[in-house]
Amino acid sequence: MLGFVLSKMQMLLFATAMFVVALLFYNFIAGMETATAASNTLMLSEKAIKEQVKVDSLCSMKIQQIPENFNYGISGGQLYYDMVFSKQPVGDANALILSIAEKGKPNYIASQSILEKANFVLIDPGFMAAGESIKSYYNKDTIKLSPRSMIGGQQLAAANSFVIVKEVSGGVTNLYIIPCATAIKYSCQTNVARVGCLRLSQIKASPVDSDMIPSCFAYSVLTDTGSTKLNIDWKDCKDNYPVS
Numbered sequence: 001m002l003g004f005v006l007s008k009m010q011m012l013l014f015a016t017a018m019f020v021v022a023l024l025f026y027n028f029i030a031g032m033e034t035a036t037a038a039s040n041t042l043m044l045s046e047k048a049i050k051e052q053v054k055v056d057s058l059c060s061m062k063i064q065q066i067p068e069n070f071n072y073g074i075s076g077g078q079l080y081y082d083m084v085f086s087k088q089p090v091g092d093a094n095a096l097i098l099s100i101a102e103k104g105k106p107n108y109i110a111s112q113s114i115l116e117k118a119n120f121v122l123i124d125p126g127f128m129a130a131g132e133s134i135k136s137y138y139n140k141d142t143i144k145l146s147p148r149s150m151i152g153g154q155q156l157a158a159a160n161s162f163v164i165v166k167e168v169s170g171g172v173t174n175l176y177i178i179p180c181a182t183a184i185k186y187s188c189q190t191n192v193a194r195v196g197c198l199r200l201s202q203i204k205a206s207p208v209d210s211d212m213i214p215s216c217f218a219y220s221v222l223t224d225t226g227s228t229k230l231n232i233d234w235k236d237c238k239d240n241y242p243v244s
Contacts, residue, residue, distance in 0.1 A: 041100065048064045052165075052166045053166065060216075061163060061164070061216070061219065063164075063188050065161040066083060066145065080103040080146075080147075082104070082146050084099045084100070085120075085177055086099070086143075087141060093117045095113055096113070097112070097113050097114075116173075118174065119172060119173065121139050122142070122143045123139075123179065124137035124143045127194070128159065128187075128191065134243060134244075138198060159181050160181060161188060162178060164178075165216060165217065169214075176195060178195055179191065189219045190241070192219055193236075196213035197241045198243050200212075208234060209238075213233070213234075218231060
């Protein structure tokens with residue numbers, strides 16, 4: 001009888017050990033899959049940003065969308081994440097560091113660094129909440145995009161994209177990272193316009209209604225009759241894209 005009980009206990013211990021090994025292996029594979037997906041997302045973002053820096057033009061613009069989550073495993077697990085942009089000077093250049101972490105956690109899954117002789121201007125997605133002044137969120141050292149989160153419970157959709165705007169002014173290259181949400185119609189164009197209005201207020205201390213925003217922030221919106229370029233002046237800024 002004792003031998004039978006011991007035999008059953010051994011079988012139970014063996015089965016438990018096998019389950020633990022299988023679970024560890026699954027977690028290892030899932031970790032590899034999410035790390036690969038995160039690295040691929042960062043590489044695509046890095047490529048888009050570098051292309052805008054190097055394009056032979058005084059102005060350029062590109063919208064870069066990021067995935068809502070990363071899928072892993074045969075059971076279709078989903079990992080929600082935060083994408084962090086941070087900048088720091090390195091000699092006579094600037095580094096833009098892109099990182100991805102599991103949502104709400106401090107440990108990064110993947111990171112990528114971009115070193116360029118350009119000024120990186122990061123706009124925090126907090127300005128997308130209703131009634132928020134863009135001034136408070138402009139030119140931050142670090143910003144975070146969370147494709148599945150709300151901002152203060154006010155945002156209609158999470159920032160799942162960012163616009164890269166290149167502006168060469170006075171021989172200096174500025175590269176703006178402007179968050180937006182593709183779920184909101186014209187969100188990306190509207191957010192670019194808001195930054196353009198802020199730039200106008202920086203360039204001219206007291207703009208008049210007919211003053212136009214810098215041309216690098218002009219955009220085209222696809223309408224039923226085709227693509228129409230919107231030339232935004234200070235009156236438009238006050239009426240539709242307030243700076244404060």
